Amino acid sequence: MTGRNRIRFLRRGEVVELTVMAPMRTLLDYLRLEEASRGTKEGCGEGDCGACTVSLGSLKDGRLVYEPVNACILLLGQVDGKEVVTVDDLSQGGRLHPIQQAMVDSHGSQCGFCTPGFVMSLFALYQSGVAADRQVVVDQLAGNLCRCTGYRPIVEAALASCTGRPDDAWSKARGETEKTLAGLDDGSDLFIGDDNGFFAAPASDEALAQLTEKHPDAVLLSGATDVGLWITKQLRDIGKIIHLGRMRSLCRVAETADAVTLGAAVTYAEAERALGSIDPDLAELLRRIGSKQVRASGTVGGNIANGSPIGDTPPALIALGSELELRKGTVTRAVALEDFFIAYGKQDRAPGEIVASVRVPKLKRDEAFRCYKITKRFDQDISSVLAAFKFTLDGRRIASARIAYGGMAATPKRAAKTEAAVQNLSLDDAAGWNQAADCLSEDFQPIGDHRASADYRMQTARALFIKALTEISGEATRNTRVTGVRELVDAG
Structure with a gap:
């Protein structure tokens, strides 16, 4: 494949070019071991704790956007064409960044190991121009864990600093950064290595087709939120990687x-x-x-x-x-x-x-949809059961249904017998719903694991089926949502 044989990214105002790079090299290892920027910490090594959070600047529809990412599972090749900002960069001329100063003023640091990740998540929020309220801050920090239980002062620091009016070196250099990143986006295909091992990031459909045909054993990489764990936790040797992130068609x-x-x-x-x-x-x-x-x-x-x-x-x-x-x-x-x-x-x-x-x-006017995710903890957790329902309605009659569950079988799967049982039932026929729910035991035989027992999964699947119909029927005698409450829809 012809094209570029080096990655290029923006770092502290300068373009960094690397021609030699192990395909599986993570951004975190590059920062700590090669660049010696050790403010970014390694915690869980799987993208959960947030201690390794850095900010990536990229162009979205021509506009510079900063987003927090987990450097421990992000591969170095994925930062091609982007700006990398770490906690080591923030204080300039002996002055702390506004986020750092707010953390100091609010006493938002405890042991300090996780603090760089919190700061960098808030840096991305600071640059967004959003005047943050408490819910925005909580969502922003859901991927940063602190074992010292000091979230209150960190939230206070965020509310004090993320006012929607960024005023720092990055906001002042925004125009120049956008120009530099636009120049790095040359539309060329990227290939570092040889046929025995490589990191490739094709930019054209033709190049992708050639690569996948020649190397059907190569790993296709999108965000690395799964593949990254193959490297850091399963210690797999992945010699050939094709990154899809530069494919505009995708x-x-x-x-x-x-x-x-x-x-x-x-x-x-x-x-x-x-x-x-x-x-x-x-x-x-x-x-x-x-x-x-x-x-x-x-x-x-x-x-x-x-x-x-x-x-x-x-x-x-x-x-x-x-x-x-x-x-x-x-x-x-x-x-x-x-x-x-x-x-x-x-x-x-x-x-x-x-x-x-x-x-x-998209949903049609006669269709109603509900979706529920059940986990042990609310934020950043793997589903024990995920249930989704789409009912096509003819007045108060259920004309047809599409019901799908995750966590109930070896694959995401439709509940075919339950769909047939609920068809033609009335939205006022609660007894009929319960009879239809009995069919879930014919559709699924879930297993038990550390996330949930088989019995729990079956009971939960049944309860969510009834919950969906209760909401869609317009039954509002009790609140069916603990959080994220939505207005109950009168299907009639």
């Missing part, structure tokens, strides 16, 4: 009157507005996927392609009737999302074939 969000189409490399953060416009429950589901750091890197396409039975987005997208576009070379094919998952760890995807996009139908 980074598009397209909306029509009846659907939202997401390229496979669209991040959760980039998909949030479009998917959230379909239904409030989808917006809430996306808010609870990982953390700000995870959503800035992880992709909906990656969540689908890895085939996890507890992936958050597939059950909701299956319930909505979503369809995948798969591509191998120049040949494309469409497959219903529910048919993509064949068995545990096995998907309907040939060697060298990629998930190119997912098309998500």
